[in-house]
Amino acid sequence: MQSLDVISVNIWSILISLANLIILFLIIKKFLFKPVKNIMAKRDAEIEEAYASAEQARRSAAADEKAWQEQMEHAQEEADRVLQDATKNARYREEKMIEAARNEAEGIVRSARQEAALERKKATDEIRREIVEVSGALTEKLLNREINEEDHRAIIASFISEVGEGGPDE
Numbered sequence: 001m002q003s004l005d006v007i008s009v010n011i012w013s014i015l016i017s018l019a020n021l022i023i024l025f026l027i028i029k030k031f032l033f034k035p036v037k038n039i040m041a042k043r044d045a046e047i048e049e050a051y052a053s054a055e056q057a058r059r060s061a062a063a064d065e066k067a068w069q070e071q072m073e074h075a076q077e078e079a080d081r082v083l084q085d086a087t088k089n090a091r092y093r094e095e096k097m098i099e100a101a102r103n104e105a106e107g108i109v110r111s112a113r114q115e116a117a118l119e120r121k122k123a124t125d126e127i128r129r130e131i132v133e134v135s136g137a138l139t140e141k142l143l144n145r146e147i148n149e150e151d152h153r154a155i156i157a158s159f160i161s162e163v164g165e166g167g168p169d170e
Helices: 002-006 011-143 149-166
Strands: none
Touching: 011 149
């Protein structure tokens, strides 16, 4: 029975070891556990802040992308509107130019007609004058006498009034 003597239970030794363990636990808890717990809490807070910042950046990027898309759509609408305005302006100018050309052409035609009418009147007057001269010469030969100026004027006036009443212009 010798082996049992070596294994002996000493209660004082167990109590002292247990007291040492409790004291060591309290010392470690006070000086080591709380600071480590505080450091871990700070790290958790920093990580949460980083996640929140990343989420905020993602939301901001999404909002910026949406704003950019809206601006692009607005820019496209603005470009379409400018193009439509330019097209309308070009059509308006084209119509004005065509109208001005028509008016000018009508003016030229009107002027040409007036000139033709004036030339026809001049030609008619010239023909009447020549007819008067020829008729005066013919009358003088027929009468075998010389017509004085008053007679000549009276004959011409009579002839002109007859030609004017039955002439081709009238």
